[in-house]
Amino acid sequence: MKLLILDRDGVINEDSDDYIKSLEEWIPIPSAIAAIARLSKAGWTVAVATNQSGIARGYYDLATLDSMHARLRELVEEQGGELGVIQYCPHGPDEGCDCRKPRPGMLRRIAAHYGVDLAGIWFVGDSSGDLEAALAVDCQPILVKTGKGERTLAKTLPAGTLVFDDLAAVAAHLLQ
Numbered sequence: 704m705k706l707l708i709l710d711r712d713g714v715i716n717e718d719s720d721d722y723i724k725s726l727e728e729w730i731p732i733p734s735a736i737a738a739i740a741r742l743s744k745a746g747w748t749v750a751v752a753t754n755q756s757g758i759a760r761g762y763y764d765l766a767t768l769d770s771m772h773a774r775l776r777e778l779v780e781e782q783g784g785e786l787g788v789i790q791y792c793p794h795g796p797d798e799g800c801d802c803r804k805p806r807p808g809m810l811r812r813i814a815a816h817y818g819v820d821l822a823g824i825w826f827v828g829d830s831s832g833d834l835e836a837a838l839a840v841d842c843q844p845i846l847v848k849t850g851k852g853e854r855t856l857a858k859t860l861p862a863g864t865l866v867f868d869d870l871a872a873v874a875a876h877l878l879q
């Protein structure tokens with residue numbers, strides 16, 4: 704199975720240090736939407752693993768989060784593609800859940816959903832926590848320079864991390 708797992712904020716849509724708190728603040732990266740559709744049409748399954756501590760912090764509710772994800776699916780489907788499962792962690796940093804990246808719980812749930820092994824599966828993110836979560840379950844860590852990616856790139860990267868400008872470049876590489 705051709706499975707690609709994506710972080711959301713900073714990879715699929717613009718990120719903000721002030722969180723993405725409403726549908727209006729959820730600004731898709733156009734080339735990322737097109738990349739997801741292109742991959743999907745080429746037989747890839749594209750899933751999402753996203754930290755959403757803004758829920759625990761009370762910045763927005765699950766209905767608002769669901770509206771962002773409905774919009775994401777709609778945009779991909781408008782281009783003939785289909786988005787796979789979206790796993791989110793609604794917890795705060797101090798709740799000790801197993802799903803908040805850098806813990807790999809969401810990646811494990813995605814693998815279980817599709818009945819596949821995670822070894823070597825590419826996980827694309829913009830933050831160190833994404834890369835660490837990938838390594839925790841033997842995924843291939845992929846850093847994009849969008850979102851917080853340039854800040855992450857300025858720090859020491861985990862060994863073996865591959866760096867791309869954006870999701871469109873990741874898709875071009877996978878589809879070459």
Ligand SMILES: O=P(O)(O)OC[C@@H](O)[C@H]1O[C@@H](OP(=O)(O)O)[C@@H](O)[C@@H](O)[C@@H]1O
Binds near residue numbers: 718721752
């Ligand atoms: O990049 P993904 O995982 O899709 O989502 C990240 C968001 O949940 C937010 O995560 C927060 O980190 P804390 O949760 O406060 O540590 C901050 O980095 C925000 O800027 C960011 O929008």
Ligand SMILES: [Mg+2]
Binds near residue numbers: 711712718
């Ligand atoms: Mg991110």
Ligand SMILES: [Zn+2]
Binds near residue numbers: 792793802
């Ligand atoms: Zn969690």
